[in-house]
Amino acid sequence: MSSESLVLFFIIGVVLVGGAVLFSNYFAPKSSNPAKLEPYECGIPVKDGSWIQFNVGYYLFSIIYLVFDVEIVFIYPWGTVMKDVGLTAFIEIVIFFVILGLGLAYAWKKKALTWV
């Protein structure tokens, strides 16, 4: 039993959270007033919403992340066969990492890694 367990664990998660939320919805006391349903802002009246344009700094990091994460996905299969393939695999990964390192150096030089 392995691949069907994936679905099983999904179902366990839904049952665990859903069950507890339903239980709580049914048994917990309910009361409501306008101030209670405002988002928390340390007690002062809430000003505007929070669905706004956000700092681009995070966006840059996510782009660089995307590049590196895809590379890692490709390196994993290489890792499993490294032992068997030997020298060819080693030379190839050195070339690959040099290119990857150049990419990182470029991002570094362009100050994409500096927090603004």
Add this chain to the structure above:
Amino acid sequence: MKFLYDFSILTNSIHQMLAASLSPLWVFIIELVLVGLVFLGFYAILGLFLVYLERRVCAFIQNRLGPNRVGPQGIFQTIADLVKLLFKELFVVRKADKILFNLAPFIVIIASLMAIGAIPYAKGLHAIDLNIGVFYILAVTSLGVVGILLAGWSSNSKYSLLGAMRSGAQIISYELSVGLSLLAVIIFSGSMQLSTIVESQANGWWIFKGHIPAFFAFVIFLIAATAETNRGPFDLAEAESELTAGFHTEYTGIRFAFFFLAEYMNMFLAAALATTVFLGGWMPFHFFDFSGFNYVMDFIPPFVWFFGKTFVVIYIIMLFKWTFPRLRIDQLLTLEWKYLLPLNLLNIIVIAFIVLMGWHF
């Protein structure tokens, strides 16, 4: 290779017992329900215990007593907390996106549950044993960040949004280091299947067999996994002195408890993965050819080894949290992108060279 404790004998006998009297479909359903119940109980109890453990360790470090009223040594404190949280009102902020707000705890919990199921706890004692085990765990845990981002965004609260964005940047950054440090052992063992990786450590754990680079990868994994679970000195996402509670500011009652639970189970998962990949999983400690010593070690059951090692790693992660001051977001990203990532890339090349030369054991 023969092991003293082989749980596949137990699971096979249960399977045969069921198959003797029932049709295959019912056997399948009953087995699914059994595995589901076991993991549900395991997950809930372990989560409650970890919260209790954290409070006791924190109290120990700060020279306090910690919870000590409910039950012996306060062991039932978290159960009392759970009951309290179950009977607290669940409400949704008026301007929030209600669907996404309700969906977020599901995603966070499912991501951690699906990963926990893939850990081999003893020989023959694992629910999911894919041949791409390490890869699967990385893939599933990275879904957790979606839940966190949804929680922060849908709450329509400024603190939540700031916490979620910080958390997103932090988790995706440190995921690179987690992936690359796990790759170290995959190069050594030549397999991504977790049970194969554990069995390749029968004559010695990778942290010892893999010379200094393996130890280095282990240290990087510990740092990156701590950051990945939003813990320790890296808990910027819920820095209570600036963001109240970060991405779960607006969550109440049991929904809040699920974020809390997921955080602790992710810590367990990080420790369990470190144990499985670097510290030999459920393999007993063997010392070269001292067969007498090795024989005695074999008598300690594998799950004692597994949980013993895991809780040592968990204790180390907890020590991080209560020892180091919190980092700033720029320091955090600098640490990952300018130190850990280049070092990790170099480390991989060194490991590839060691494997090429056949210098590992």
